Amino acid sequence: MTPVLPESDPPTRVLRRAQYEAFAFELLDGDVRVRNESYADPDVHEYRVRIRDGVPDSCSCPADAGSDGPCKHRVAVAIRPRILDLAIQMRVVADGGSTSRGDDDTADLPCECEQLSEALPCWNCIDAGRRDLSE
Structure with missing residues (x-):
């Protein structure tokens, strides 16, 4: 890169x-x-x-x-x-602006939850808003 x-x-x-x-x-x-x-x-x-x-x-x-x-x-x-x-x-x-998660490409990141314990979601799912740590 x-x-x-x-x-x-x-x-x-x-x-x-x-x-x-x-x-x-x-x-x-x-x-x-x-x-x-x-x-x-x-x-x-x-x-x-x-x-x-x-x-x-x-x-x-x-x-x-x-x-x-x-x-x-x-x-x-x-x-x-x-x-x-x-x-x-x-x-x-x-600087007083705002960001929108709508134009973020994190929703396209693959789920890696199956590699972790059932109680812990992967970072991609947390970042994309598909899961949170309280689930």
């Missing part, structure tokens, strides 16, 4: 690290906090990726400021379209 970034494609090394490192994501008013759980001290490896015009535009990490291409944190957000879409939706709402 080609990341959605304003610069040219990231180096292979950066793309690979963005794929395999254990990142945790948190939405922040339309931006994304990226925490690298691969380290023994993940608190020191937590950065804010700014989303501008639907693109991971900048990161607060030293590597993003010191290199010509995007850092692994920006690439990690770019290659995860659901995280990026949610950040964009959050920005719209934070």
Whole structure:
């Protein structure tokens, strides 16, 4: 998958690290906090990726400021379209707009409930509104 970034494609090394490192994501008013759980001290490896015009535009990490291409944190957000879409939706709402679930394509996601216990619905069904956790 080609990341959605304003610069040219990231180096292979950066793309690979963005794929395999254990990142945790948190939405922040339309931006994304990226925490690298691969380290023994993940608190020191937590950065804010700014989303501008639907693109991971900048990161607060030293590597993003010191290199010509995007850092692994920006690439990690770019290659995860659901995280990026949610950040964009959050920005719209934070800016006073609204989002409509009617134009969301989550209803087309397949049900994976049969792979789980009977009491627990799959994420696709919860996200699409077909089931909720109280069922």
